[in-house]
Amino acid sequence: MSGSSPQAVVERALELSRSSSCMVLVRERSTANLRWAGSSLTTNGVARNRTVTVIALTDGPSGTSVGVMARSGLRDDELEGLVRAAEAASESALPSEEAVPLLGPAEAGAGGDWDAPAAATGVDVFSAAATGLGRAFRASAESGRLHYGYAEHTVESVFLGTSTGVRLRHDQPTGTIEMNTRGSSADGTDPRSAWVGRATRDFTDVDPDALDAELARRAEWARTPVELPAGRYETVLPPTAVADMMVPMYFDSGARDASEGRSAFSDGEGGVRIGERIAGLPLTLLSDPARPGLECAPFVVADAPGRDVSAFDNGLPLRRTEWISKGVLSALGQTRATAARLGTPPAGFADNLVLEQEGAAGGTDDLVASTERGLLLTCLWYIRMVDPQTMLLTGLTRDGVYLIEDGRITGAVNNFRFNESPVGLLQRATEAGAPVPALSREMGDYFPRTEMPALRIPDFNMSTVSKAS
Amino acid sequence: MPDIDPDFLALPLRELADAALGRAAELGAEHADFRLERIRDRTLAVSDGAVETAAEGDALGFAVRVVHRGVWGFASADALTPDAAARTAERAVAVAEVAAPLATDRVELAPEPVHADRTWVSSYEEDPFEVSMRAQAALLSGWCRRLMEDGRVDHVDASLLQAKEQKFYADTAGTSTTQQRVRIAPEVEVVANRNGLLDSMRTLSPPAGRGWEYLPTVEAELAGLPALLDEKLRAPSVEPGRYDLVVDPSQLWLTIHESIGHATELDRALGYEAAYAGTSFATPDRLGELRYGAPSMHVTGDRTAEHGLATIGFDDEGVATSSFDLVRDGVLTGYQRDRRISAAQGLRSSNGCAFADSPGHMPIQRMANVSLAADPTGPDTEGLISGVEDGVYVVGDRSWSIDMQRYNFQFTGQRFYRIRGGRLDGMLRDVAYQASTTEFWNSMAAVGGPASYVLGGTFRCGKGQPGQVAAVSHGCPSAVFTDVRVLNTAQEAGK
Incomplete structure (x- = not known):
């Protein structure tokens, strides 16, 4: 968009608005990425764009109707057209049953400096990390390992203004790096494959040499292949794999679905399972926008009304919320509209997730050291819901399943397809380590801010062997 | 028009x-x-x-x-x-x-x-x-x-x-x-x-x-x-075991998408997606030799089928789109390619599979409409069912998952019917089927005729980093597969 600042666009759109009430969101987004395969860069890019979303509300005798129009590539002189289009959509829409009065400044959360310019990133953010990656690429011939992977950094500044006086902005830096190494034998007979990944806010804390050292350690573990059949195995889930399972559960923990009998958190009698012990260990699952290293928007920002997150709640403060408290289900995510229907407090989904057990110490290596015989996973992949009632998920192990014998890794095992429920895993987990930042391999693209412990599962269900390597 | x-x-x-x-x-x-x-x-x-x-x-x-x-x-x-x-x-x-x-x-x-x-x-x-x-x-x-x-x-x-x-x-x-x-x-x-x-x-x-x-x-x-x-x-819960399956096009399109569509992307087969979407068992050294499926299996990639979701005149590298063989008589014969990947494999032209889902993303090789040909003289779905003595008829897609080399997959569906003596005998619950790609396609015992052919598809196929979403169609008739492993999902969940 040429000319105006994002703040000016918000103010101008609100001035132009003729509807009963109005919300305006301006998202300024910049992103840079590098991708590599076979120890050579393959694709890259930088992109910038602005998206303006106008949410017009029209009060009528049978309720409030909503019109949502979003545009990118909008010129200043096209803003009025966007506002009018949203109003027209609102006036012709059916009343929304999600409608609740918009929040005022006193009820809304706190944001960053409204007047500051939008934050941005560029390809220079990778300068230091790229040097380390180059070292790893050049060492491929010597190490016998080829490198594959991806690094991305995105900065989004979101500006929210409402006709009720709310003005909130949030700057969200999000970075991830994933490094994958594979044996480089020309005949493809080297089965070694390992993955590490981590989230970062600005790449200043990313050490490719350290990540490569972990890959090298895992590649060594994989020199001894072991074939095992399907079955239930004692399994150490590292924090990344725990994140792979906990994030889908978080996404599926809406109060509305549960109250309608549609989820694993329904009690089967028209109610929900809040207050019920669902984890065998005293585990706590929580979201906290202020969690150090996992900082995220401390207020609701939604582009449209929705089932579990609604634009009607825009600006609603997001605070530390325990979803599971010491093993007991304590909250389910819900909008103000659903909360009013159910007679319980609203609980907004924040953009991070932590699983922890008070007093738990140690990490993956400690759980491995205390395992007589079992499996250590790296991460899980292609996870899909099989049965919402039990939250049964299926998926595959990937890039490293290791055999543990007498407290040490003795070889790399074939991959498996699993059928498991995250709810079931929490019920059956027998030991947890301390939480550490963990990037979900499966969900990290969409939900990178997680802190998870390693977990010991006594009987993880490996349903069948996968030949994939 | x-x-x-x-x-x-x-x-x-x-x-x-x-x-x-x-x-x-x-x-x-x-x-x-x-x-x-x-x-x-x-x-x-x-x-x-x-x-x-x-x-x-x-x-x-x-x-x-x-x-x-x-x-x-x-x-x-x-x-x-x-x-x-x-x-x-x-x-x-x-x-x-x-x-x-x-x-x-x-x-x-x-x-x-x-x-x-x-x-x-x-x-x-x-x-x-x-x-x-x-x-x-x-x-x-x-x-x-x-x-x-x-x-x-x-x-x-x-x-x-x-x-x-x-x-x-x-x-x-x-x-x-x-x-x-x-x-x-x-x-x-x-x-x-x-x-x-x-x-x-x-x-x-x-x-x-x-x-x-x-x-x-x-x-x-x-x-x-x-x-x-x-x-x-x-409906009764299914007894897990091995069954002959009649798979309706409303389900089979997804099996094609996962086990053939992605497996015949040349960028995957060459390792460009190794760190994310994965690779493929169907590597170029097996081109012309890999027995992908039964001799009745003919699969094409195309971006020209009317109403196809991947159909377009020219791809995002300016290449005129076309139709091309991927599997002929059950043997792997081709790949989906863009210009860079084609050149990397020493090929003299692309077959028009470059696509970017937005102006903010760089084009990558994406899936054409990958479709299984009907048997010109094959029966309709009822005719296929009549030839199955003891089996399950699978209709509609629901849950899907496949490994990163496109070997091992598991699907559920909207509805499953027991087949006994060539006739449907009521619905079943809690069904999933699980197989390995080449074993499954080599077990294809019969292919339906044009009467059962449907162009299925999805709006949301994900691939690449940064992630991109593409819409793609897959045409197919009903088909019969023998001796396929069927799971009981309730038992898998420990119920």
């Missing part, structure tokens, strides 16, 4: 392209292309008759991609001025400069003919964006309320996704194309909870490269949903 919308044609397409391509050439780029896109999308979600989400997006922007010093450089922006286009070309070249020290493989593009000033529009009758959001919401809400009156239904969810994609492409070789296509995905699902059992039943009408005229196809399914859901909730 509709025309390209005048408001898109009125944008300064050529002016911006000239500014970007000219600047890239001045900076020494070996190749440059310019792509300007406008993508409109509309999302409607209605639950139990109440509108949950009604939103419309309109993304407009452009991208400049260069090959400079043998390395890709990509940049995009959304300010539609010649100066911004030139600056974006500079940024693309600068990105290539930063990337060059990390690149050891030089980017080469397979040569392609020049297509100057070409236009293409997809086949549809009524632009869904010409129908008001209110009318669309009222239709969905009416469907929901009608179904909610049935005592066998607790909840009804209806959704309607629509997209209109307009693209202008130009490159330094002289190709320039202007294209427009429309697609639509309506869906209705009924849900009930009976005696502690929760289940759902969804319409089978697939997303399609069609316009508003497609809606009656879905509406025709609605009346049958409550009875189907009721029967499913009363």
Whole structure:
């Protein structure tokens, strides 16, 4: 968009608005990425764009109707057209049953400096990390390992203004790096494959040499292949794999679905399972926008009304919320509209997730050291819901399943397809380590801010062997 | 055939392209292309008759991609001025400069003919964006309320996704194309909870490269949903074991997508997706030799089928689209390719599979419409069922998962019927089937005829980093597969 600042666009759109009430969101987004395969860069890019979303509300005798129009590539002189289009959509829409009065400044959360310019990133953010990656690429011939992977950094500044006086902005830096190494034998007979990944806010804390050292350690573990059949195995889930399972559960923990009998958190009698012990260990699952290293928007920002997150709640403060408290289900995510229907407090989904057990110490290596015989996973992949009632998920192990014998890794095992429920895993987990930042391999693209412990599962269900390597 | 919308044609397409391509050439780029896109999308979600989400997006922007010093450089922006286009070309070249020290493989593009000033529009009758959001919401809400009156239904969810994609492409070789296509995905699902059992039943009408005229196809399914859901909730739980399967096209399209479509992407087979989407067991050294399936298995990739979701005139590298063999007589014979991947494999041309889902993303190799040919003299679905003594008939897609080399997959469906003595013998619950790709396709004992052929598909196939979403269709008839492992999902969950 040429000319105006994002703040000016918000103010101008609100001035132009003729509807009963109005919300305006301006998202300024910049992103840079590098991708590599076979120890050579393959694709890259930088992109910038602005998206303006106008949410017009029209009060009528049978309720409030909503019109949502979003545009990118909008010129200043096209803003009025966007506002009018949203109003027209609102006036012709059916009343929304999600409608609740918009929040005022006193009820809304706190944001960053409204007047500051939008934050941005560029390809220079990778300068230091790229040097380390180059070292790893050049060492491929010597190490016998080829490198594959991806690094991305995105900065989004979101500006929210409402006709009720709310003005909130949030700057969200999000970075991830994933490094994958594979044996480089020309005949493809080297089965070694390992993955590490981590989230970062600005790449200043990313050490490719350290990540490569972990890959090298895992590649060594994989020199001894072991074939095992399907079955239930004692399994150490590292924090990344725990994140792979906990994030889908978080996404599926809406109060509305549960109250309608549609989820694993329904009690089967028209109610929900809040207050019920669902984890065998005293585990706590929580979201906290202020969690150090996992900082995220401390207020609701939604582009449209929705089932579990609604634009009607825009600006609603997001605070530390325990979803599971010491093993007991304590909250389910819900909008103000659903909360009013159910007679319980609203609980907004924040953009991070932590699983922890008070007093738990140690990490993956400690759980491995205390395992007589079992499996250590790296991460899980292609996870899909099989049965919402039990939250049964299926998926595959990937890039490293290791055999543990007498407290040490003795070889790399074939991959498996699993059928498991995250709810079931929490019920059956027998030991947890301390939480550490963990990037979900499966969900990290969409939900990178997680802190998870390693977990010991006594009987993880490996349903069948996968030949994939 | 509709025309390209005048408001898109009125944008300064050529002016911006000239500014970007000219600047890239001045900076020494070996190749440059310019792509300007406008993508409109509309999302409607209605639950139990109440509108949950009604939103419309309109993304407009452009991208400049260069090959400079043998390395890709990509940049995009959304300010539609010649100066911004030139600056974006500079940024693309600068990105290539930063990337060059990390690149050891030089980017080469397979040569392609020049297509100057070409236009293409997809086949549809009524632009869904010409129908008001209110009318669309009222239709969905009416469907929901009608179904909610049935005592066998607790909840009804209806959704309607629509997209209109307009693209202008130009490159330094002289190709320039202007294209427009429309697609639509309506869906209705009924849900009930009976005696502690929760289940759902969804319409089978697939997303399609069609316009508003497609809606009656879905509406025709609605009346049958409550009875189907009721029967499913009363059905016995399946006895796990090995069964012969008759797989309906409403399910088989997804099996094709996962086990053939992705497995025959050459970028995957060469390892370019190894860190993310994965690789493929169908490696180039097995081309012409790999016994993928039964001799009756013929699979093509194409971007030309009418109403196909991946159908278009020219891909995002200016390559004219076509139809090509992937599996012939059960043997792997080809791959889906873009220009860079084709050149990397020593091939003299692309087969038109480059696609970017937005102006903010660089084109990557994406899936064509990958389809299984019907047996010209094959039976209809009923005829296939009549030939099965003891089996299961699988209808509709639901849950899917496959490993990163495309070997091991597991699918569930909307409904499963027991087959005994060549006839359907009631529904089953809790069914999933699990197999390995080549074992499954080699077990294909019969292929249905043209009467059972359906063009299925999805709006949301994900691939690449940064993640990109593509719509793709898969045509197929019903088919019979022998001795397939069937799981009981309730038992898998430990119930």
